Amino acid sequence: MKSHGVYHLFVYGSLRSGFHSHAYEYISRFFTLTGPAKVQGKLVDMGSYPAGIPAEEDQYITGELYRI
Numbered sequence: 001m002k003s004h005g006v007y008h009l010f011v012y013g014s015l016r017s018g019f020h021s022h023a024y025e026y027i028s029r030f031f032t033l034t035g036p037a038k039v040q041g042k043l044v045d046m047g048s049y050p051a052g053i054p055a056e057e058d059q060y061i062t063g064e065l066y067r068i
Helices: 021-029
Strands: 007-013 032-040 041-046 050-053 060-067
Touching: 007 021, 007 032
Parallel strands: none
Antiparallel strands: 007 060, 032 060, 041 050
16 A cells, blocks of 8 residues: 655645634644744735745745644
8 A cells, every 4th residue: 555645734824723714624624733834935915815935035924834
C-alpha cells in the first residue's frame, strides 16, 4: 500500500479559525490545525479580498498552519 505524504496548508484572513466562514468550516472538518504561523510576504488589495504575494522585505503575513 502506497503511503500518501503529509502536506501543510497556510491560511490567512477569513480562512483562519476565528472567522468561521464556509471555507473555514470545510478546512476544520478535513484538516488538522497545527497552530499559528507566518510566512514572508505581503498582502495586496485585490478589491473584494487581499492576495498574499512573496516579499523580499522584512514583511510577514500571519495566519495558521494546517496539516493535511
